[in-house]
Amino acid sequence: MKDARQTEAEILAALEKAVDQMDEEGAVKSAQDALLAGIDPYFAITNGLSKGMALVSDKYESGVYFVPEILLCADAMYAAIEVLKPHLKPQQSGDNTPVIIGVIEGDIHDIGKSIVRLMLEAGGFTVYDLGNDVPVSAFIEKAREIGRGIIAVSTLMSTTMPGMARLIETLKSEGLRDSFKVMIGGGPVSQSFAAKIGADAYGANAMEGVRIAARWQEVLR
Numbered sequence: 001m002k003d004a005r006q007t008e009a010e011i012l013a014a015l016e017k018a019v020d021q022m023d024e025e026g027a028v029k030s031a032q033d034a035l036l037a038g039i040d041p042y043f044a045i046t047n048g049l050s051k052g053m054a055l056v057s058d059k060y061e062s063g064v065y066f067v068p069e070i071l072l073c074a075d076a077m078y079a080a081i082e083v084l085k086p087h088l089k090p091q092q093s094g095d096n097t098p099v100i101i102g103v104i105e106g107d108i109h110d111i112g113k114s115i116v117r118l119m120l121e122a123g124g125f126t127v128y129d130l131g132n133d134v135p136v137s138a139f140i141e142k143a144r145e146i147g148r149g150i151i152a153v154s155t156l157m158s159t160t161m162p163g164m165a166r167l168i169e170t171l172k173s174e175g176l177r178d179s180f181k182v183m184i185g186g187g188p189v190s191q192s193f194a195a196k197i198g199a200d201a202y203g204a205n206a207m208e209g210v211r212i213a214a215r216w217q218e219v220l221r
């Protein structure tokens with residue numbers, strides 16, 4: 001007789017599928033299954049839900065899904081994240097180091113940024129989420145308010161990449177550059193773009209963002 005319990009691979013596949021199929025109920029159920037099966041919630045997010053969102057991205061790009069579908073897929077992902085979030089154990093202690101995070105002005109894509117935020121919070125950082133379409137002036141205002149820390153900036157569009165360069169330039173001209181480490185991320189940006197604009201690091205995904213931030217804690221103390 002087949003064991004009624006689902007294997008880890010089956011649960012991860014169910015999470016991926018629920019996001020892809022816009023199945024909020026299924027996503028919540030599979031997130032609960034993941035917890036019951038003792039799957040690390042980080043692993044469930046990165047190897048289940050994020051994979052589903054990557055599939056959805058491909059479908060959008062190939063014209064299978066359109067805006068409404070994308071948003072419903074994201075809703076399913078967020079619903080599952082709500083179940084997993086309370087069970088995320090800090091992997092490193094962020095020691096409450098402040099992180100200002102936002103999507104640069106002109107860009108409303110905030111799904112990736114929200115995952116980075118969640119992982120940073122779970123990693124013990126104090127995150128100030130400025131949202132999407134954030135003007136450089138808003139980053140600067142917050143930076144002045146907190147004085148010292150990390151700035152994490154996201155963009156998914158090539159047209160809005162120059163805003164990241166403007167942010168670094170403005171941090172310099174406002175005398176704030178030495179007090180903040182800056183990391184960038186999102187589809188069109190890269191390590192070489194980070195170097196070109198004078199950002200301190202590029203992170204390809206949320207876990208990398210947390211690892212970078214954890215490295216910086218020491219110097220920011």
Ligand code: B12
Pocket residue numbers: 050053054056057058060061066067070106107108109110111112113115116152153154155156157158159183184185186187188202203204205206207208209
């Ligand atoms: C979902 C989506 C949308 C949704 C956004 C919903 C939302 N609330 O975010 C909707 C439908 C609204 C949308 C709108 C548009 N979109 Co759109 N969209 C996408 C799509 C399909 C998926 C993006 C996504 O959410 N991926 C899933 C997340 C989890 O992945 P992620 O964002 O990459 O984030 C991960 C990493 O990149 C990284 N990361 C991200 N940020 C950061 C930051 C830091 C600091 C670190 C360390 C890491 C990090 O970590 C994340 C998690 O691991 C992409 C296609 C693609 N391949 O990316 C197009 C895409 C980004 N969109 C595109 C475009 C053009 C648009 C529109 C202009 C379309 C239009 N003509 O109206 C508008 C944007 C209007 C605007 N002013 O912003 C283009 C951009 C092209 C370009 N290179 O400039 C893409 C690439 C599609 C394409 N090939 O044409 N879009």
